[in-house]
Amino acid sequence: MSDVLVRLEHVSKSFPRVARRRDRMRALWRLLAGRVPADPAVVLDDISLEVRRGESLGIIGENGAGKSTLLKVLTGVLAPTSGVVRVAGTTAALLELGAGFHPEFTGRENVQMAGTLMGFTPAQLREKLDDILAFADIGRYVDEPVKHYSSGMVVRLGFALVAARRPDLLITDEVLAVGDEAFQRKCVRWIEDYLGGGGTLMLVSHSMYHVQKLCRRAAWVHQGRLRALGAADEVTQAYLAHQEARVAADGQAAQNARAGTEFQVRSLALAGLADRIPAVIESGDTLAIAAEVRSRDGREPVLAVGLARADGSALHGVTSQMDGARGRAAGDGNYAFRFEYPALPLQPGSYLVRVHAMDPEGLRLFDTMECPFTVRGTTREWGALKLGHRWPDGGDA
Amino acid sequence: MTAPPTAAALRPLARWLNLLRHFVVRDIQQRYLGSLWGGLWALLQPLLLFGIYAVVFVQILKVRLPATAGGDFVPFLVASLWPWTAFAEALNRSSNAIPEHASLLAKVAMPRAVLVVAPVTASFALHGIGFAAVIAAAALLGREWHLAGIPAAVALFVLLYGFALGLSCALAALQVFVRDLQHVLAQVITLWFFLTPVFFTREMVPPALGRVLDLNPVTVYIEGIRGALVMGQQPGIATFGIALATTALAALVGAFVFRRLSRHFEDFL
Numbered sequence: 001m002s003d004v005l006v007r008l009e010h011v012s013k014s015f016p017r018v019a020r021r022r023d024r025m026r027a028l029w030r031l032l033a034g035r036v037p038a039d040p041a042v043v044l045d046d047i048s049l050e051v052r053r054g055e056s057l058g059i060i061g062e063n064g065a066g067k068s069t070l071l072k073v074l075t076g077v078l079a080p081t082s083g084v085v086r087v088a089g090t091t092a093a094l095l096e097l098g099a100g101f102h103p104e105f106t107g108r109e110n111v112q113m114a115g116t117l118m119g120f121t122p123a124q125l126r127e128k129l130d131d132i133l134a135f136a137d138i139g140r141y142v143d144e145p146v147k148h149y150s151s152g153m154v155v156r157l158g159f160a161l162v163a164a165r166r167p168d169l170l171i172t173d174e175v176l177a178v179g180d181e182a183f184q185r186k187c188v189r190w191i192e193d194y195l196g197g198g199g200t201l202m203l204v205s206h207s208m209y210h211v212q213k214l215c216r217r218a219a220w221v222h223q224g225r226l227r228a229l230g231a232a233d234e235v236t237q238a239y240l241a242h243q244e245a246r247v248a249a250d251g252q253a254a255q256n257a258r259a260g261t262e263f264q265v266r267s268l269a270l271a272g273l274a275d276r277i278p279a280v281i282e283s284g285d286t287l288a289i290a291a292e293v294r295s296r297d298g299r300e301p302v303l304a305v306g307l308a309r310a311d312g313s314a315l316h317g318v319t320s321q322m323d324g325a326r327g328r329a330a331g332d333g334n335y336a337f338r339f340e341y342p343a344l345p346l347q348p349g350s351y352l353v354r355v356h357a358m359d360p361e362g363l364r365l366f367d368t369m370e371c372p373f374t375v376r377g378t379t380r381e382w383g384a385l386k387l388g389h390r391w392p393d394g395g396d397a
Numbered sequence: 398m399t400a401p402p403t404a405a406a407l408r409p410l411a412r413w414l415n416l417l418r419h420f421v422v423r424d425i426q427q428r429y430l431g432s433l434w435g436g437l438w439a440l441l442q443p444l445l446l447f448g449i450y451a452v453v454f455v456q457i458l459k460v461r462l463p464a465t466a467g468g469d470f471v472p473f474l475v476a477s478l479w480p481w482t483a484f485a486e487a488l489n490r491s492s493n494a495i496p497e498h499a500s501l502l503a504k505v506a507m508p509r510a511v512l513v514v515a516p517v518t519a520s521f522a523l524h525g526i527g528f529a530a531v532i533a534a535a536a537l538l539g540r541e542w543h544l545a546g547i548p549a550a551v552a553l554f555v556l557l558y559g560f561a562l563g564l565s566c567a568l569a570a571l572q573v574f575v576r577d578l579q580h581v582l583a584q585v586i587t588l589w590f591f592l593t594p595v596f597f598t599r600e601m602v603p604p605a606l607g608r609v610l611d612l613n614p615v616t617v618y619i620e621g622i623r624g625a626l627v628m629g630q631q632p633g634i635a636t637f638g639i640a641l642a643t644t645a646l647a648a649l650v651g652a653f654v655f656r657r658l659s660r661h662f663e664d665f666l
Contacts, residue, residue, distance in 0.1 A: 015664050024665065028574040032657055076506030079660040099504035102423070104430050116419045117505050119412060 004088065005169055005200050006051040006074065011083035013069055014040030036081060043069045044080070045224040053089075053168070056201040058211030058232055060239050061221035067204050070221060071095070071171055074202075089168025090119060095204075097158025103147035107138065107157055110146055114158075118165050128164045136160035137183070156183055163190050170194060171202045208236040209374070263301045263357035263366040266292040266334065270353060270373055283348055283377030283386065287341040291369070293357045295333045302358040303327060303337045304365070309384055310350035310372065321362035345386045348377045413508055420515035424490075425523065439523040440530060443482045447531075450474055450596060463600045472540055475531055476623040477595045480554055483524035484561050484615060485586050490516040491565035492582050495573050499666040509659045513569040514562060521558045528554075532626070546625030549632050553625070556644045557618040563647030570658040573665050593619060614643045 016027045017039060030036070044066050051057050061067050072078040075091050100117050101110045111132055115125045133142050136156045141149060149157075162170075170191075195201060195214075205211050211218050211232055218235035220228040222242075228235045270279045271288035281287055293301045306317035320326060320337060327335030337355075350372065357367040379386075429435045454460040455470050462470055494512045495502070502509065536542055572578045592606075593615050599607050610616045617639045624630040 016661075018665060024574050027661075027665070028571070028658075031661055032654065034657065077502070077504065078663050096504045100501055102427075104427070105423075113419055113423065116416055117507055121411070122415065 003053050004050050004086075005053045005055075006049075006088075006202075007084075007086040008047055008049050008074070009084040009086075011044060011047045011073060011080045011085060012042065013044040013066075013073055013078060014042045014081045016040050040081070043224050044073065046083070047221075047226045048083075049219055049226065049229055051169070051200060051202065053200055054198045055217065056195070056203065056215040058215035058218040058236075059202065059204045059221060060206070060208070060211060060218055060236065061227075065221045066224040067221050071202075071204065075171065087169065090165065091169040091171060092118065092162045092165050092167035094159065094162060094170065094172035097162070098146075098154035099158070101146050101154060101157075104145055106145055107136075107142040107149070107153075108133070111142075111157060111161060114161055115164075118161065120165070132157075132160045132164045135163055135186075152180065152183075159183075159187055166194070166199075169200045169202060171204070208240060211236055261357075261366050262296050263359060264294045264296075265355055265357045265367045265369040266294050268353070268355055268369045268371050270371055271338075279371070279373040280376050281344065281373060283346060283375050283379070284343055287344045287353075287373075289337075289339045289341075289353055289355070291337045291339070291355045292330065293327065293335050293337065293367075295335065298333050299360050300326065300329075301335055301366075302360060302362040303335075303339075304356040304358055305337075305339050306354045306356075307341070307346075308352040308354055310352060312352070315346075315351075315384060319358065319362050321358075344375065346375045347379055347381060347384055347386050348375050349384065350374050351384075413511065416507065416511045417515055417518065420511055421519045421522065424515050424519040428519075436523075440527045443479055443524065443527055444531070446482070447474060447478055450478065454596060460597075460601075463598060472535065472542070472627050473623065474596055475535065476550075476626045477619045479524050479528035479531065480557055480619060480622055481590065481593060481595045481615070483521045483528075483554075484557055485590065486524070487517040487520035487558075487561040488565060488568065488586060489582065490520060492568045492572050493579050494569050495662055496576070496666060502663060502666065509662060510566065510655060513566050513655070517558070517561050517565050521554075521561070525554060542626050543629035546629060546631065549625040550622045552637070553618050553621045553632065553640055556640045557615070557622075559644040560614065560618070560647045563644070563649070563651030566651035566655040567647075570655045570662075573658065573662050589613070589615070595619060614647075617643065 014036075016023070018024050018027060047070065049057075059067050059070065069078065071093065073080050073085055074087065075093055076085075076087075098110075098114075100114045102113070105113070108129075111129065112125060115128075115132075116122075120128070136142075136153075136159070138149075138153045138156055141153060146154060146157075172191075191201075201214065203211060203214055215232045217230065218228075218232040219226060220235050220239050228238050268289070268291045270281075271290050289305060291303060291305075293303060295301050302319050302321045304317060304319040307315040309315060325337075325339075327337040330336045351374070353371045353373060355369055356365050358365050425436065425439075429438055432438060434441070451471060451474060454474070460470060462473055491513045494516055495509065498512050501507075502512075532542060568578060568582070592609055592613055594602075594610055599610060602610075617636060621632040621636045621640065625632055
C-alpha cells in the first residue's frame with residue numbers, strides 16, 4: 001500500500017509575543033475577534049510534505065530549527081497558524097514516554113488513563129492490559145503510585161503502551177535510552193518488527209548515520225523552512241556540507257586569531273578520507289594522518305599526535321621527537337608531517353585525531369587541531385580498544 | 398475501513414465520551430485521594446455547611462420564614478443549598494482546569510473541552526447524589542416533600558448544569574489569557590451566593606435587592622427547584638422558558654469563546 005499517511009500543506013506556525021502584560025490582553029481580543037495575533041514570531045514557515053504508509057522519513061536540522069514544533073503540529077498538540085495537517089491514522093511518539101502520567105495514581109490506573117488518551121476503547125484496553133503490563137515488566141510496582149517509580153519504570157510503562165497501540169505512524173528520536181539494556185533490546189526488537197511489518201517511522205535525529213540507515217527519505221528543516229526534501233543520502237550530505245562550511249568559517253576565524261603564535265598547526269587531514277565529514281574508516285584499516293605546522297621563526301617544530309575518544313579522553317599519544325621523526329620542510333617556515341596508525345585497533349565508534357605543534361625541544365605546546373572520525377565495523381565486543389585476546393582452554397577468539 | 402459511515406461519525410463522539418468518563422472518575426478520585434473517608438466527604442461537606450447555616454439562621458438569628466415558603470427553614474435550605482453548592486463548586490474547580498493540565502496539553506493531543514467539562518460534571522454528579530440522599534434521609538425522618546415536583550426539580554437541576562458548563566468553558570478559556578480571573582473568582586462566588594435567594598426569599602429582602610435577584614441568572618433555577626420540592630408549586634412555562642434561554646445563551650457564549658481561544662491555549666500556557 002502506498003497511500004498517503006501524513007500530508008502537510010503550506011503549514012506555518014507562529015507564536016504570539018506575549019512578554020508584556022498588555023500584549024496578552026491585545027492577543028486575547030484579536031483571537032476573540034477571529035484574527036491572528038499581531039507581530040508573531042514565526043517558527044515554521046510554509047512547510048509541505050507527504051509521508052506514505054510504510055515509508056520512513058528522517059527529520060534533520062540544527063537546534064532551534066523548528067523540528068520539535070513540526071512534530072507537535074503533526075501529532076496535533078499544536079494547531080498550525082495556517083495550512084492543513086492531515087494524518088490518516090494513529091500516531092504515537094516515543095519522545096516523551098509517560099508524559100500523561102499522574103504521579104498520585106498507580107501504574108495500572110495511569111495505563112488506563114493514558115490508553116484512553118491514545119484512543120483505546122474500554123474493551124480494547126481490557127483486552128490489552130495484561131500484555132502491556134507484561135511488556136513493561138515492572139512487577140508489583142503496577143499497583144504502586146507512579147511517584148514511587150524510577151524514571152526507567154515510567155519509561156517502560158510508556159513504551160509498553162505505545163507497543164500495544166501499534167500506531168500507523170511512529171515518531172521517535174535517536175536516543176532510545178529506555179531502561180536497562182535488556183529492555184532496550186526488547187524495544188529495538190519491537191521497532192524492527194514494527195518496521196518489518198510495514199510500519200511508518202519518523203525519526204528526528206542529529207545522527208546522519210542513523211538517518212541514512214533507517215530512513216529512505218529525509219527532510220532538512222532550516223530556520224523554520226523546509227530547506228531540502230528527498231532521498232536520505234542526498235539530503236544528509238547537503239546538510240553535512242552546510243555544517244562543514246559553517247565549521248570551516250568558524251575555524252578560519254579561530255586560525256586567524258592564532259596566526260601570531262610561534263608554532264601553528266596549519267592543516268590536519270585524514271588521508272584519503274577527506275570527502276566525508278566525519279571521516280569513516282573500517283575497523284582494522286590504516287589511519288593515515290597529514291598535518292602541516294608553520295614555524296614563525298623557521299625553527300623546526302615537533303609534532304605531537306594522539307587519539308582520543310569522542311568525549312576527549314586520551315587513548316594514545318606520541319611525538320615526532322620520541323620516535324626521531326621529522327617533518328618535511330615545505331618552504332616559508334612550513335613543515336609537513338605524515339603519520340600512520342597501521343591496523344587501527346579501535347572498536348566501532350566515534351573518535352578524535354588530535355595534533356599539537358610543539359617547540360623544537362618538545363617541551364612547550366603551542367597549538368592544537370582536532371579532526372573527528374568514525375570507525376565502522378561489526379563486533380559484539382565493547383569498549384574503545386580492539387585488543388588481542390585468547391581463552392587458553394579453548395574458544396574462537 | 399468498511400464500517401458504516403454512521404459508526405465512523407460516532408467514533409470521535411464515543412472517544413470524547415470515553416475520555417470524559419475517565420476524567421470525571423479521575424477528578425472525583427483526585428479530590429479524595431489520601432483522605433480517610435474518601436467519597437463520603439462529598440456528602441459530609443455540604444452537610445456540615447448546612448448544619449452551620451441551620452444553627453446560625455434558626456438558633457442565633459431566629460429567622461422566620463414567610464408562610465408561603467413553608468415556614469420550616471430546614472427543608473427550605475436543603476432544597477437550595479445543594480444545587481448552589483454544585484454550581485459554585487463547578488465554577489471554582491473548572492476555571493483553572495486548562496493551566497492545571499498545561500503539562501498534559503503540551504505533550505498529548507486531546508480534545509481540550511473535556512478538561513473543563515469533567516470537573517463541572519463531577520461536581521453536579523456528586524452533589525446531585527448528595528442532594529437525593531439528603532432528601533431521601535429527610536423523608537425517612539418524616540419530612541414530607543412534594544413528590545410530584547421531582548421531575549421539574551430534576552429538569553431544572555440539569556439546566557443549571559448546562560448553564561454552569563457554558564459559563565465554565567468561557568471562564569476557563571479566558572483564564573488562560575488573563576490569570577487574574579482566578580484571584581477574584583472566589584470572592585465573586587461568595588458575593589453571588591449572597592445575591593442568590595439560597596437562604597432567604599424575595600419577600601424577606603428590600604425591593605431594591607429584588608431587582609438584583611431578577612438579574613441574577615441563577616435565581617430562576619434555585620427558586621424553581623425549591624418551589625417544586627418544598628412548596629408544591631409546579632414551575633410554569635415562564636420559569637422553564639427563562640431557564641432554558643439562560644442555559645442556551647451560556648452554552649452558546651461558552652462554546653464560541655472556547656472554540657475561538659482553545660486553538661491558541663498552548664501559545665499562552
